[in-house]
Amino acid sequence: MxxxxxxxxxxxxxxxxxxxxxxxxxxxxxxxxxxxSTFSAHLxxxxxxxxxxxxxxxxxxxxxxxxxxMMGLEGEQVHQSGSGWSPVFLEDNLGxxxxxxxxxxxxxxxxxxxxxxxxxxxxxxxxxxxGEVDYLIVDTPPGTSDEHLSAVQYLSAAHVDGAxxxxxxxxxxxxxxxxxxxxxxxVKLPIIGVVENMSxxxxxxxxxESQIFPPTTGGAEVLCQDLKIPLLGKVxxxxxxxxxCDKGQSFLIDAPDSxxxxxYRGIIQKIQEFCGLHQPKEEHLISS
Amino acid sequence: xxxxxAGSQQPLGSSTTCGPRVSELTEAGNLxxxxxxxxxxxxxxxxxxSTISTELxLALRHAGKKCGRPASLQVGxxxxxxxxxxxxxMLRAQGRAVHQCDGGWVPVYVxxEQSICxxxxxxxxxxxxxxxxxxxxxxxxxxxxxxxxxxxxQLDYLVVDTPPGTSDEHMATVDALRPYGPLGALVVTTxxxxxxxxxxxxxxxxxxTGLRVLGVVENMSxxxxxxCAALCPWTQSxxxx
Numbered sequence: 001m002x003x004x005x006x007x008x009x010x011x012x013x014x015x016x017x018x019x020x021x022x023x024x025x026x027x028x029x030x031x032x033x034x035x036x037s038t039f040s041a042h043l044x045x046x047x048x049x050x051x052x053x054x055x056x057x058x059x060x061x062x063x064x065x066x067x068x069x070m071m072g073l074e075g076e077q078v079h080q081s082g083s084g085w086s087p088v089f090l091e092d093n094l095g096x097x098x099x100x101x102x103x104x105x106x107x108x109x110x111x112x113x114x115x116x117x118x119x120x121x122x123x124x125x126x127x128x129x130x131g132e133v134d135y136l137i138v139d140t141p142p143g144t145s146d147e148h149l150s151a152v153q154y155l156s157a158a159h160v161d162g163a164x165x166x167x168x169x170x171x172x173x174x175x176x177x178x179x180x181x182x183x184x185x186x187v188k189l190p191i192i193g194v195v196e197n198m199s200x201x202x203x204x205x206x207x208x209e210s211q212i213f214p215p216t217t218g219g220a221e222v223l224c225q226d227l228k229i230p231l232l233g234k235v236x237x238x239x240x241x242x243x244x245c246d247k248g249q250s251f252l253i254d255a256p257d258s259x260x261x262x263x264y265r266g267i268i269q270k271i272q273e274f275c276g277l278h279q280p281k282e283e284h285l286i287s288s
Numbered sequence: 289x290x291x292x293x294a295g296s297q298q299p300l301g302s303s304t305t306c307g308p309r310v311s312e313l314t315e316a317g318n319l320x321x322x323x324x325x326x327x328x329x330x331x332x333x334x335x336x337x338s339t340i341s342t343e344l345x346l347a348l349r350h351a352g353k354k355c356g357r358p359a360s361l362q363v364g365x366x367x368x369x370x371x372x373x374x375x376x377x378m379l380r381a382q383g384r385a386v387h388q389c390d391g392g393w394v395p396v397y398v399x400x401e402q403s404i405c406x407x408x409x410x411x412x413x414x415x416x417x418x419x420x421x422x423x424x425x426x427x428x429x430x431x432x433x434x435x436x437x438x439x440x441x442q443l444d445y446l447v448v449d450t451p452p453g454t455s456d457e458h459m460a461t462v463d464a465l466r467p468y469g470p471l472g473a474l475v476v477t478t479x480x481x482x483x484x485x486x487x488x489x490x491x492x493x494x495x496x497t498g499l500r501v502l503g504v505v506e507n508m509s510x511x512x513x514x515x516c517a518a519l520c521p522w523t524q525s526x527x528x529x
Contacts, residue, residue, distance in 0.1 A: 030372050030419070032451070033335060034334060063453035064453060066486070069482050107492050108492065111496065113455065114423045142451070144419045145421070145456075168334075172338075175377065175416060176371075178417040179419035183419040203518060203520060205520070206518065210511075210514055242480050246480055
């Protein structure tokens, strides 16, 4: 692994390697625990429901890789071939890569400083043999630091469609999300839109709504109006989502008619529409 | 922000006349008057580290009065979450200025009694929406400054709030605090398996760095509906596994 900042060679190599990937979406949030990985996993599940759409999910949260658990792939190992590392395939059209697959025990901690994390991210982008992919979804850790800078820099020649930013309604989250939006502007990363997660809670007993994370400053709606960014949707806080994730299953399959699943589907459709409007320069028609 | 981080260093150990009861030992450093240090950690984001750090600090302050002492305990909070500093907002201290004295930066007192003081990168940002987009080495340097160049004075407890993960901030904080013998670490989780998984890794970090774990707190164990008072668990708790 090379601990130095991204070199020109790596950026060009990654551009070449990712030529077979039509759309690249980063899932970001300044704040931890708002549901980035949950959203990334279900965006992947949702897109891959069309068996003609090839989906790849890359988890660059090096210290806290949640994707293997959420996709029901804990314990899987990564194999190497002549053309690079093979992603772990959940379905024929859904491949996943995470540092979680490289750890021998669930208790193994990845106690790495920035340069080593950057090296891992470079390898994930340059050395994984994704094949022909319609959507590459990149799940990130919270913050605006090494992982985010590296991902953006390594992908700088490879055309990223944009970022989906996840938040919860309370101001403590929104203040971190404003920073993330500022980061996106600084590095010229287009913003597809914002998703407000854990919007309202519906009690399974009395069916009444409560706001567990009250939007004291207007929630994502006001933030998006102020910053003129699309609000892709609001997802209610449904305990079934967490249960599905714990079991490594798709919540969209487990509870397809729930308000949360319908909200997810609406958001996924908007993301597909955004990607459809912003075609990469090398033209391919989107199959989905 | 850059100037504040890089150019404001004051020599340690010079005669100190500011703040409450700063130690005058030239070799002791700015943490010499701190009795106990508690790190609040979690591998996982969003489990309530900052909330618990804040509540812990407030509770410790009141503990002094409950034990029949004439005054509250003196508690400091060090917020080393440089990308997402939440503590200033939680204590209604946003926008406060950080002043300098001979001993270094004066931590911000958040109450009239001056029993709780706080240092956070949040105070050093000109614009609260400004992102701190730093790589590891720069983060490490500021954390070192927060530990050695803040005139913490005499504290019964210093609560250290950390960002999620096991990376630069955590290593820098443990390295900087090690000479002062930290009391230990409080590890926070929520019931979901993904949180518990990250917490296992955090416990490995504690073991590898020689941090004593005081215990684990399971936050957001369930939700009590305000309408019908039913207790709704989020998921089967994975904590005992």
